[in-house]
Amino acid sequence: MNAGTDRLSQLAISASGFVFDPRSGATFTVNDTGRTIIEGLRDGNGLDDIVASLDDAFACDRADLKRDTLEYVRQLRDQGLLPTDFELV
Amino acid sequence: MLPFTGTVAVTGLNATDNPGPGLAVVRALRADPRFQGRIIGLAYDAMDPGLYTPNVLDGAMLIPYPSAGREALLARLAWCQQRFGLDVLIPTLDSELPALCDQEPLLESMGIRTFLPTRAQYDMRSKARLDELTAHGVPVPKAVPISDPSTLYTIHEELGGFPLVVKGVFYGATIAWNVSEAIAGFHKQAAEWGLPVIVQEHVSGEELNVCVVGDGDGGIVGAVPMKKLMLTKSGKGWAGVTIDDPGLMEMAANTIAALKWRGPCELEVMRDDRGGFHLMEINPRFPAWCDLSAGAGHNLPMAYVDLAMDRTPHLPDYRVGTAFVRVSINQIVDVAAFEGLSTVGETASLTSDDLPEGGDMPSPTTIRPLH
Numbered sequence: 523m524n525a526g527t528d529r530l531s532q533l534a535i536s537a538s539g540f541v542f543d544p545r546s547g548a549t550f551t552v553n554d555t556g557r558t559i560i561e562g563l564r565d566g567n568g569l570d571d572i573v574a575s576l577d578d579a580f581a582c583d584r585a586d587l588k589r590d591t592l593e594y595v596r597q598l599r600d601q602g603l604l605p606t607d608f609e610l611v
Numbered sequence: 612m613l614p615f616t617g618t619v620a621v622t623g624l625n626a627t628d629n630p631g632p633g634l635a636v637v638r639a640l641r642a643d644p645r646f647q648g649r650i651i652g653l654a655y656d657a658m659d660p661g662l663y664t665p666n667v668l669d670g671a672m673l674i675p676y677p678s679a680g681r682e683a684l685l686a687r688l689a690w691c692q693q694r695f696g697l698d699v700l701i702p703t704l705d706s707e708l709p710a711l712c713d714q715e716p717l718l719e720s721m722g723i724r725t726f727l728p729t730r731a732q733y734d735m736r737s738k739a740r741l742d743e744l745t746a747h748g749v750p751v752p753k754a755v756p757i758s759d760p761s762t763l764y765t766i767h768e769e770l771g772g773f774p775l776v777v778k779g780v781f782y783g784a785t786i787a788w789n790v791s792e793a794i795a796g797f798h799k800q801a802a803e804w805g806l807p808v809i810v811q812e813h814v815s816g817e818e819l820n821v822c823v824v825g826d827g828d829g830g831i832v833g834a835v836p837m838k839k840l841m842l843t844k845s846g847k848g849w850a851g852v853t854i855d856d857p858g859l860m861e862m863a864a865n866t867i868a869a870l871k872w873r874g875p876c877e878l879e880v881m882r883d884d885r886g887g888f889h890l891m892e893i894n895p896r897f898p899a900w901c902d903l904s905a906g907a908g909h910n911l912p913m914a915y916v917d918l919a920m921d922r923t924p925h926l927p928d929y930r931v932g933t934a935f936v937r938v939s940i941n942q943i944v945d946v947a948a949f950e951g952l953s954t955v956g957e958t959a960s961l962t963s964d965d966l967p968e969g970g971d972m973p974s975p976t977t978i979r980p981l982h
Contacts, residue, residue, distance in 0.1 A: 532855075534932065544855040544931045546817070547838025 526605040530564050530598070543603070555580065559594050569610045612925050615916055617698030618649040620691060620723075622674070622707060623896075624661030625654075628939070629847055632703040632899040634661035639905035639912040641667055645925070646913060651695045657952035663942045670695055673956040681710040689721055694957065697723050699919045701912065703896050705781060708733055724919040726824075727874045728895055735870055736893035738778055738809045744890065747869035749862065751890045752814050756780075756807035763793040766810055776811040779804035786813065814891070816883040819856070820848070821863045822901050824911050824918070827873030833914050833926040834863055835904040840934065851900055852934040853907045862888045875901070875915055900935055907933035 534542040539552045541560075552560065558579060562572035573587045580587075591610070598604045619640060623631030633652065640646045652662055652671040662671050672691050675683040684707075691697060700723050702711055711718070712730040734740065739756040753770055757763070767773050767790075777796030778784045781804045785796030793810070800808045823834040836859050839848035863878055870893075877898040879891040897912060904911040909929035917924040951958030 542852075542932050546856075547819075547840065547852045547854040549840075549852075 526608045527563050527566070529603045530560055533560070533564075533603070535560065546602075555590075556594060559591055560598075563595075563598075563604075563610070572610070612645055613922075614645050614647040615913075615920070615922075616647050617920070618651060618669075618696050619699045619701060619916060620651045620653050620688075620695070620697050621701045621703065622653045623703030624652050624659040624671075625656070626659070626661040626664070628843060629845060630899045630937075631659075631661070632897045632901060634664060634667070635899050635902040636701055636703055636897055636912045637661070637664075637667045639902040639910055640916065642902070642905040643910050643913040646916070648698075649695070651691065651697065653691070654952070657949055660942065662952065663944050663948060665942070670959045671952060671957065673952055677704075677706040677710060681714070684710050685714070685717070685721075688718075688723060691957075692721055692723060699724050699916050701725075701897070701915060702727070705895055708895055725874075726915050726918040728825075728827075728870075728872055728876075732870050732872055733895050736872075736876070736895055738780060738811075738892065739807060741890070741893065744866065744869055747865065749866050749869055749890050750888060752776075752812040754778075754809050754811040756809050757797075758806045758808070760794050760797045763797060763810070764790055767793075770810065770812045774813040776813050778809040778811060780807060780809065814881045814883060814889045816881045816889075818891075819854070819859055819880045819882055820851075820898065820900075821859065821878040821880065822875070822898055822904055822911055823863055823867060823872070823878060824875050824914050824924075825867040825870070825872035826918075827871060829868040829871045831864055831867050832918065832924055833904070833909055833911050834860065835907055835909050835911065835929045836860060836863070837900060837903060841936075848900055848937075850934065850936040851903065853903065853929055853931050855931040856882075858882075858886070858888055862890065866890060866893070874918075875911065903933065903935045904929065906935065907931075 532544055539557055541552055542549050558575055559572055562575055572591055573584060576587045577584060595610045599606055599608055621633045621636050623633030625631040626634045637650050649669040652668045653674045654662055654671060655676055674687045712727055712733050715725055718725055742751040742754050744751050755766060767775055774786050774788045775793055776784050777787050777793055777800055779800035783800055783803060785799060787793035787796050797808050819836060819838055821834055821836045824832040826832050836854050836856060837851040838854045839851045841850035843849050859880060866878060875897045877894040881889045881891050901911055907929040908927050914924035914926055
């Protein structure tokens with residue numbers, strides 16, 4: 523596990539993408555792309571590994587995947603699910 | 612674990628849009644397989660909706676309003692004891708506690724057991740004194756009880772500026788963004804609940820709640836934390852879910868330890884944007900969502916019965932992610948169901964399946980004569 527991904531590890535994620543945060547009680551949904559990124563972060567994978575997983579599943583341009591993944595990580599930071607100083611490298 | 616086969620009396624059956632906790636307590640008890648006893652509803656009004664919920668009460672009795680005083684309440688409880696044979700009493704309204712705190716020996720001599728806070732504990736958690744807990748390391752927003760509205764012209768300087776929260780001494784709160792709104796809030800709360808009015812520092816964030824039963828020695832017997840998912844216009848929780856937040860539970864433990872709280876209570880806590888916790892209020896009884904504890908496998912009303920009966924509570928860990936969603940329903944009853952409470956103030960059973968034939972709303976021809 524990456525340092526700082528404790529909150530992500532606590533999330534309950536169903537196969538349909540329904541997510542429950544047991545600490546805040548919040549629920550939300552993620553699509554397949556988001557779920558792949560969250561699961562990659564929870565497994566402690568770095569940016570290149572996560573982008574490779576996305577490429578395997580969705581076959582997109584790698585530069586786009588990298589940019590979108592970093593944007594998604596920023597959103598997770600904004601939501602308090604990753605520490606404010608978390609950087610995916 | 613031995614089953615409980617005694618009789619429990621529960622108050623607070625006013626299950627309205629701002630519900631009393633009684634029906635939730637009753638439902639929690641009924642949900643426990645160890646509970647094989649009877650439940651008597653104690654109500655203030657023959658139309659309290661909880662009296663007519665099917666299959667939860669074995670009988671009911673009207674009791675005098677708290678304003679009638681302790682003697683009137685105890686006399687009525689003595690009569691209730693004679694009629695129904697009570698073993699345990701669970702008061703669920705704040706206003707009932709002053710008459711019952713410190714009366715445990717007397718109630719026990721009547722054969723009625725309770726597990727309630729002392730009067731000193733009850734007073735200590737009042738809105739006017741809550742911030743004394745800061746001396747015990749529990750963060751509480753600064754609050755000042757006032758009786759003179761002219762104080763409001765300067766009090767914001769003492770409380771970190773506007774907005775401020777203007778609170779009634781028992782219920783109700785208004786957020787004030789300037790002196791004019793603070794004065795209006797003062798008169799609104801004073802007219803409804805009397806003096807003093809509490810002026811409190813405003814804390815923004817996420818509201819969380821914990822239902823707790825304290826052992827009276829500073830320890831927690833059981834606790835279930837909840838996040839509200841849906842609110843009514845008056846800020847009451849209409850849906851909620853059990854959560855797992857170690858920081859919240861640590862605050863609950865510190866609060867109960869500081870008060871040496873005995874019996875049930877609800878902690879209202881604000882988690883600010885930086886993750887800090889602030890204790891906003893302590894309600895000295897079960898909350899109206901306490902049946903969530905039974906649904907989550909950590910039945911706190913049943914623990915109360917066990918403690919009152921000097922038994923060891925059976926409280927497995929609660930399940931995180933158990934939710935409740937409240938509902939408003941129309942309960943269909945024969946008008947004859949109102950008879951006992953309306954005439955002699957008691958009834959042996961309100962919940963028999965005595966719908967008129969056909970199961971529809973009773974028509975004048977199907978309503979049985981009352982006498």
